Amino acid sequence: GRSDRYFKKKKEKMKRGHQDILHGGGGWYAVAPEMERGKRKTTMGAAEEGGDVDELLAALGYKVRSSEMADVAHKLEQLEMAMVSSAATNDDALLSHLASDTVHYNPSDLITWVDNILSELNAPPPPLPTPQSLPSADAYDLEPLPALPAPATPLVLGSDPQSEVAPSPRDRKRMKVCSSPPSSSTTTDAATSAAAALPVVVVDSQEAGIRLVHALLAGAEAVQQDNLKAADALVKQISLLATSQGGAMRKVAGYFAEALARRIYRPQPRGGVGCCSFDSVAFDDMLHMHFYESCPFLKFAHFTANQAILEAFAGCRRVHVVDFGMRQGMQWPALLQALALRPGGPPSFRLTGIGPPQPDNSDALQEVGWKLAQLAESIRVDFRYRGFVAASLADLEPYMLLDQDADGGGGGKDEEPEVVAVNSVFELHRLLARPGALEKVLGTVRAVRPRIVTVVEQEANHNGGTFQERFTEALHYYSTMFDSLEGGAAAAGADDGGPDQALSEMYLGRQICNVVACEGAERTERHETLAQWRGRMDRAGFEPVPIGSNAFKQASMLLALFAGGDGYRVEEKDGCLTLGWHTRPLIATSAWRVAAPAEDPLSALAAR
Amino acid sequence: MAGSNEINANESKTVVPLNTWVLISNFKLAYNMLRRPDGTFDRHLAEFLDRKVTANVAPVNGVVSFDVLIDRPTSLLARIYRPAPATASAAVALLPDLCRSPSPDPFPVIIFFHGGSFAHSSSNSAIYDSLCRRFVSLCGAVVVSVNYRRAPEHKYPCAYDDGWAALRWVSGEPWLRSGKDAKLRVFLAGDSSGGNIAHHVAVRAAKSGVEVSGNVLLNPMFGGNRRTESEKRLDRKYFVTIEDRDWYWKAYLPEGADRDHPACNPFGPNGAKLEGLPFTGSLVVVAGLDLVQDWQLAYAQGLKEAGHSVKLVYREQATIGFYLLPNTDHFYQVMDEINDFVGSNL
DSSP: OHHHHHHHHHHHHHHHTOOOOOOSSTTOOOSOHHHHHHHHTOOOSGGGTTSOBOHHHHHTTOBOBGGGHHHHHHHHHHHHHHHHHHHHTTOHHHHHIIIIISOOOOTTBHHHHHHHHHHHHHSOOOOOOOOOOOOOGGGGTOOOOOOOOOOSSOOOTTTSTTEEEOSOHHHHHHSOOOOOOOGGGTSOOHHHHHHSOOOOEESOOOHHHHHHHHHHHHHHHHHHTTOHHHHHHHHHHHHHHHHTOOHHHHHHHHHHHHHHHHHHHOOOOGGGSOTTOOSOHHHHHHHHHHHHHHSSHHHHHHHHHHHHHHHHTTTOSEEEEEETTOTTOTTHHHHHHHHHTSTTOOOEEEEEEEEOOOTTOOOHHHHHHHHHHHHHHHTTOOEEEEEEEOSSGGGOOHHHHSOTTTTSTTTGGGSOOOEEEEEEESOGGGGGGSTTHHHHHHHHHHHTOOSEEEEEEESSOOSSSOHHHHHHHHHHHHHHHHHHHHHHHHHTTOSSOHHHHHHHHHHHHHHHHHHHHOOGGGOOOOOOOHHHHHHHHHHTTEEEOOOOHHHHHHHHHHHHHSTTGGGEEEEEETTEEEEEETTEEEEEEEEEEEOOOOOOHHHHHHHO | OOSTTOOOHHHHHHHSOHHHHHHHHHHHHHHHHHBOTTSOBOHHHHHHHSOBOOOOSSOBTTEEEEEEEEETTTTEEEEEEEEOOTTOSSSOOOHHHHTSOSOSSOOOEEEEEOOSTTTSOOTTBHHHHHHHHHHHHHHOOEEEEEOOOOTTTSOTTHHHHHHHHHHHHHHTOGGGEETTTTEEOEEEEEETHHHHHHHHHHHHHHHHTOOOOEEEEESOOOOOSSOOHHHHHHTTTSSOOHHHHHHHHHHHSOTTOOTTSTTTOTTSTTOOOOTTSOOOOEEEEEETTOTTHHHHHHHHHHHHHTTOOEEEEEETTOOTTGGGSSOSHHHHHHHHHHHHHHHHTO
16 A cells, blocks of 8 residues: 555665665655655655645645545545435434444544545444453552562572563673664654644743743753853752742752752762662652552553554454563553453463563562463463563563464464564653664564554653753643643642652652753653654654544543543544643654565566 | 435535635534534544644744643633744744733734634644634734633533633733733634634623724624525535534523524524624624525624624635635635734724
């Protein structure tokens, strides 16, 4: 199809190893297609290739090629006739079917949207996966794990068949992470960031709040200009102004001021691990857990990713999920339950959980697996688990993730191959701190031929431009984030959200500190926007799998149940879903699969 | 395929450019799927299908936008559009600059109510973001696009209350005043249901002694119990049907009310008298292929008879939504009319 041809061209470019202007028939891109994309403010997709998109409709969010306009019009007429004739026969069933049962995808791609609906009229859709039940942590007893005492003997590589450790630190150093590809992996795409929007939601237009923001931005400017004396004075002024502020703004200002101060004075990082970080992974997981409880962002992330995974696993008897950030495994009880309730019964389910090394050598990763195994047993899902400890995802190799029991064990040749889903919630952006790491990881992902790759990332550019630009963008982002925490508490009728809110603020505060005070390999909170991730995934050989209206609806309903849900908004953009506070998207879920392989370049040329 | 149910798609196709036809037909068919016969609305699907854009403090064609929470309990948001502040050329506009007057000279503040028949769209819908940006470039205005609560979840008078809240908020912002007399030069504008809201907020303003410099109503949504000639003649011909109009009124108006309710029919049997009120002057734009034009023309006539200034612009071959795409004379000439009207009432 169209998207196949698009990715073919990308592959050929990569093969030739340079990015000259490609010419030929319509649809070849000028140099750096990501710049084209940035300029047009649209994303890649079928409509862009092979002809000009109607600019006026594109400005309104619809991608239709001019050459296809008449075709789209004709299909709309056909659709209307079908709707009219069903109304004439008083058959409301069709209309209500179109609305409630049909799953809509990617409304911006108008011709495909209409095509999908027209085909719905001709063939009944396959049954949708069972909707997930709402996650409730207490039902599955996944409390934060207490720190375990150090085992008598240290964990030995390979001795425990279920908990494998990636090569030891010494070995990792010897391993070449990756040969260095073009620098586009860590530098941001200037054109995309120039064209990218900076959305601002002002929740408090009081004079004092504005002066506070002004002081913060001036502080960042001073740091940018290396005027540390002025920066220091401003940090003090900020702290003073912040005391007269209330609510979210005061707290945000506090974190940004502290981060600025750290940047100015550069205190020695604790234990050399990096600024603003704590030694304990358990502490980190604990903050993460409270963030999970106090606001819907992580729940949304898990829910929408699970939806895409469920759909990808439809009809499969053997499935394997690779979780790039296992932590407390909060995402998986709901998926297990949905699979258990699947018509036709659950598949056999394998889970690979990746987690960072624990300094106290505790095997938290294994503990989580055991708990999930207990749950799986109680709902009769055949379950296997393997945990991998890795300081970086770039340490993973495909062989670690592939099914080592295939062709062995039971089933033999007749057994269905394993269908793989790779899941990454807020993990990919860390890889941008080291050149080549992301490419290595995406290469590993491609090598395991996943049916679906689910990615959730912060919807912000905290990795581009100058320090001042980064600071400004982060200030607006976290102001909105903190306001959502306040809003949630207020809506729940509480004066404040209690320990959950405070710890969630700390969780976010550490991100702020990292974005503002750290640089180089230490700066791991390198958030980028959906548009930027699309470019990266595209270059790495993935194509988008649109997330549909059913996932959107269910996520929206989940939010409505969440106290403070009023301000939260789910939006669809080019097949991805975002969750935001008021009008500002804050996190984005996208789904991907490996793009179709390239054809012979000569026949591709002839086809044009 | 003869009979009253036949939709003559060919007719509407001959009067609008093809891309306009595709855009509005797409809305029409999508909207058909959202309205349920029992009066409920598939809000989730509506939000899924609506194309939205975020605000942007980076200048695009010299215009920046940002969202403001006007009223927290109702989550009432408005999107503010303004000329890019002088300090930010290509750079991102900083918050303090955003809330500074764009000019010491008099400039209009346009409170804009988007259309959607009280049920559809939002202030961050792409079609309305685009239109509001154009108003800024056109008139040097600050535009406040109100994200009012929609039917059927929120019936009359929620939309009007939200409009009033926006006017009050605008009145309280010092940076929106201009000229030597530091005066707020506020216009109320809207298309379709937004035009209806603009009228009713203007009435409240007149009754409350709040000065409004002018009303701009684009294809405003009015109606009544009887079927007018234009409704019967144009039913189903140009994207809109009597049936869908009835549905939207039922969704917005109070339970049990009919279309002679004053919200729908301000100059009907239950309408308030506007004689003697300091009601503002109006620019009313009517599309000649809009089936509710008889109501819109009656509205303009009603204002005149009540002694208020009305400029009526009648575009004979225009359909609904002509102002969404800059690809017809209707579009450009009506924009000129708006500019003239705002400029002369500043």
